[in-house]
Amino acid sequence: MSDYRDSIHCRIDPEQCWTPPGGRLVQELSVIMTDDPDLDHRRGRCWFPPAVCTLTPTQARELAASLFELAEHAERIGGRR
Secondary structure, eight states: OOOOOSEEEEEEEEEEEEOOTTSOOEEEEEEEEEOOHHHHHHHTOOOOOOEEEEEOHHHHHHHHHHHHHHHHHHHHHHHTO
């Protein structure tokens, strides 16, 4: 089952820094998915509270690469119509 969201935002919060043992400072990124409660009522859809996850820079790059790959695939599919 899928939950659909209205918006996605990415933020860098200076408070989300940590240093692994013997390593360099790591700044995490926050990914926040939200719903617009006004739109949900008109669509007959349930409102979900914000969903937040944090990613390390490495994880963020991996996600970005996957999104880029999927976007290119979607463009190829759209070009066939």
